[in-house]
Amino acid sequence: MRKFTIVILTTGVGERLKYLDRLLSSLSRQTVKPSELIVASEVSNDGLRRLLDRHFCLCESHRVIATGYWNRCKTANRAIKEAKGEIVFLLEDDLVLRENFIEEMLKTFDLDSRIGCVYSRCVLLYPEGLRSKGGIKGFVARLISKLSIHESVLPRHVRRINEYLYEVPVFSMSVACRKDVLLKIGLYDESVDEPISGEDYDLALRVRSSGYKIVQNVKAVSYHYTRQVSRKLSHLSMNPEYLRGLNESEVYFIVKNRNMLGPCSILLHVAYRVLESIAWTLRTRRPSTLIYGVIGAIEGLAKGLFKWQTN
Numbered sequence: 001m002r003k004f005t006i007v008i009l010t011t012g013v014g015e016r017l018k019y020l021d022r023l024l025s026s027l028s029r030q031t032v033k034p035s036e037l038i039v040a041s042e043v044s045n046d047g048l049r050r051l052l053d054r055h056f057c058l059c060e061s062h063r064v065i066a067t068g069y070w071n072r073c074k075t076a077n078r079a080i081k082e083a084k085g086e087i088v089f090l091l092e093d094d095l096v097l098r099e100n101f102i103e104e105m106l107k108t109f110d111l112d113s114r115i116g117c118v119y120s121r122c123v124l125l126y127p128e129g130l131r132s133k134g135g136i137k138g139f140v141a142r143l144i145s146k147l148s149i150h151e152s153v154l155p156r157h158v159r160r161i162n163e164y165l166y167e168v169p170v171f172s173m174s175v176a177c178r179k180d181v182l183l184k185i186g187l188y189d190e191s192v193d194e195p196i197s198g199e200d201y202d203l204a205l206r207v208r209s210s211g212y213k214i215v216q217n218v219k220a221v222s223y224h225y226t227r228q229v230s231r232k233l234s235h236l237s238m239n240p241e242y243l244r245g246l247n248e249s250e251v252y253f254i255v256k257n258r259n260m261l262g263p264c265s266i267l268l269h270v271a272y273r274v275l276e277s278i279a280w281t282l283r284t285r286r287p288s289t290l291i292y293g294v295i296g297a298i299e300g301l302a303k304g305l306f307k308w309q310t311n
Contacts, residue, residue, distance in 0.1 A: 002106055005036040005085030009173065010093035011070050012041030012048045019094040019225060020048070024055040026097040032106065034089075037062040040079035042070040073188035073199050080182055088182065092173040094226040095122075104220035105176045108165070116181040116212025117204065119171035120220040128229035141279075147272035149254055153265045166216045170204040174222040177207070185210050189253070191307075195235075195242055198250035205257040236280055240289040243280060247273050247296030248303070255304020273297045 006027060010016050020039070027034060039052055044066035049058055056062040065082065067075050080088055087109065089102070101120065108118040133141070145151050157169035185206045188199055204214055235242045251270055258266050277293025 002087055002109065003035060003085045004087040004089065004102075004106065004176070005038060005083035005179075006034040006089045006091065006102075007076065007079040007083060008037070008039045008091050008093055009072055009076055009079075010039060010041050010048075012039070012043045012045060012064075012066075016093050017047050017051060021051055021055075022096050022225070023091065023093055024051060026095075026099075026101075028055045029099050030097065030102045031100050032102045034102065035061060036084055038079045038083060039064045040075045041066055042068065042075070071190075071192075071194055072196055073190050073192060077187040077190060080179065080187060083179060086179060087176050088179050089176045090173055091222075092224075094224060095174055096223045096225065098221040098223075101220045101222060104217050108215055108217045108220075109176075109178070111165075111215075112213065114211070114213050115178075115215050116207045116210070117171060117175055117177040117214045118220070119168055119214060119216040120174045120222045121216065121218040122172060122174045123221060123223050124228075125223055125225055126227045128227055144272060144275050147268045147275070149261060149265055149269045152268060153261055161215070164218050166218070168214050168216045169208065170201045171214055171216075172200045174224075175200075178212075181207060181210070181212055189256075192249045192252065193245065195245040196249045197246045198253035201250075202253035202257060205260055209257075209260060233280075233283060236284045236289055237286070240284065240286050241292045243277060243289055244292035244296035244299075247277070247293050248300040251297050251300025252304045252307070253300075255301055256307045258304070270297050270301055 008020065008023065010020055027037070037052070037056055039048065041048060041064060044064045048064055052058055052062060052064060065079055067078060076090065087106065089105070105118045105120065109115055154169050159167040161167060189202055192199070207214060251273060254261060254269055255266055274294055274297055277290050277297070280293065281287060281290040
């Protein structure tokens with residue numbers, strides 16, 4: 001059996017403890033139990049430590065790493081470096097895992113030494129947003145989404161291997177990767193500040209550009225509990241500038257990988273983010289949301305082009 005480490009990223013405060021409780025409970029019921037579990041967090045409070053001790057133990061192999069700040073790229077990198085496992089699972093705190101999740105993910109690595117990362121089937125329990133709606137609004141939202149990298153480029157890079165395995169271009173935080181591959185490509189890009197979006201796509205694209213495959217095993221299932229759209233709307237309603245950071249980081253990550261994605265597709269994606277900013281402005285009823293969204297997209301484009309030119 002390969003040595004592996006479970007890394008869970010969380011702020012460790014507020015409602016995240018409720019989500020973390022469910023994830024730890026599902027990890028404790030796995031057919032293959034984790035030998036090392038790291039909860040990588042901004043803080044190390046009593047509630048966080050009690051949760052870990054309730055489901056596993058608070059010990060050397062199962063521990064909380066507190067950074068004192070929240071930056072998911074820097075926090076994840078610290079946990080990856082400290083992990084002793086050959087395989088590192090990277091999980092968001094609002095997931096619940098099917099009981100054979102770890103077992104199926106680990107088995108996939110044995111199929112090909114060129115597999116750098118294994119992605120699960122991640123089921124969104126609360127699909128939201130206009131794209132999931134009917135009527136003219138839903139149709140327009142789905143039409144506009146065709147401009148995005150997610151729908152214009154990435155689907156063309158999916159290749160079916162068999163009835164349950166697919167070679168895929170990207171992943172999100174329900175993935176397992178070879179630690180040596182992550183170290184080889186330089187881990188997550190730490191040049192961004194919160195709020196951050198798109199860091200997983202950047203990591204995945206760099207894994208592929210280094211010659212490794214990303215394989216999705218749909219038998220390994222995770223369930224995503226957060227209402228992503230409602231959460232984002234809440235942030236933007238209170239702080240419209242939040243959209244500036246999200247757009248800047250995501251556009252930056254995409255532009256810096258322009259050799260793999262193509263310049264035309266990137267420009268279309270920037271246009272998509274600007275149009276999406278208009279939609280968020282209408283929903284929040286705060287005109288500054290549009291201004292911050294456009295500024296963020298432009299800043300991300302400039303930063304990504306500068307990064308590409310200096311490499």
